[in-house]
Amino acid sequence: MGEGKIDGDVECTYIKIYGEGQLNGDLKTEGTVNIKGQTRIKGNLEADKIKLQGELDIGGEVLVDEAVLTGNISTNGDCNAEIFKLEGGFKINGLLNADILKINLYWPCEAHEIGGSKITIKRDGKLSFLGLKNMIMPGEKNILKADIIEGDDVY
Numbered sequence: 538m539g540e541g542k543i544d545g546d547v548e549c550t551y552i553k554i555y556g557e558g559q560l561n562g563d564l565k566t567e568g569t570v571n572i573k574g575q576t577r578i579k580g581n582l583e584a585d586k587i588k589l590q591g592e593l594d595i596g597g598e599v600l601v602d603e604a605v606l607t608g609n610i611s612t613n614g615d616c617n618a619e620i621f622k623l624e625g626g627f628k629i630n631g632l633l634n635a636d637i638l639k640i641n642l643y644w645p646c647e648a649h650e651i652g653g654s655k656i657t658i659k660r661d662g663k664l665s666f667l668g669l670k671n672m673i674m675p676g677e678k679n680i681l682k683a684d685i686i687e688g689d690d691v692y
Contacts, residue, residue: 546580563597581614598631609644621653638688642679649684656688 542559551568554576563580564570570584574591581597589606598614604621611628621635626644638653640646642660660679 604635640681642681645680645682647682651683651686651688653688655690656686657692659692 538555540557541554542561544561546562546565547560548565549567551566551571552564553571554574555572556574558572558574558576560576560578560580563583564578565581565583567585569586569588570582571588572591572593576592577594577596579596581599582595583600585602587593587599587601587604587606589604589608589610591608593606593608593610595610595612595614597612599612599616599618601617602619604610604616604618604623606621606623606625606627608625609627610616610623610625611630613630615631616629616633618635620637621633622639624641624643626642627633627640627646627648629648631648632650632652633648634652636654638651638656638658640658642658658681
């Protein structure tokens with residue numbers, strides 16, 4: 538809780554970061570990565586589950602069974618998950634691949650390629666009350682940019 542920095546790789550059962558965290562290596566956990574705040578991982582992330590409320594920046598690739606994200610995630614590599622649920626925004630400099638992919642766009646989202654069995658992408662309407670979202674966040678809002686989207690069921 539608060540602010541922390543770890544130099545090197547981390548292998549653990551689970552990890553909780555509440556506040557600001559920096560990991561200067563890979564993160565591998567058998568359980569859940571629970572983040573409330575802002576975290577930077579310079580290497581790869583491998584976990585059973587990610588729960589995010591905030592911002593996560595990953596220098597490498599992501600491999601998880603389930604990702605439940607509220608906020609922003611960015612990665613310089615591919616992002617692979619069985620289930621990927623996001624309310625917010627993302628920038629994936631590679632492939633975003635999930636069997637089940639559910640995205641509610643709050644902010645701009647960008648990926649080179651998106652793939653999955655069932656892909657659902659919606660514009661968020663929660664913050665649009667009386668144009669409040671336009672006053673708070675001018676410019677490009679809930680848009681998705683991708684070179685390729687490939688799936689069995691795409692909405």
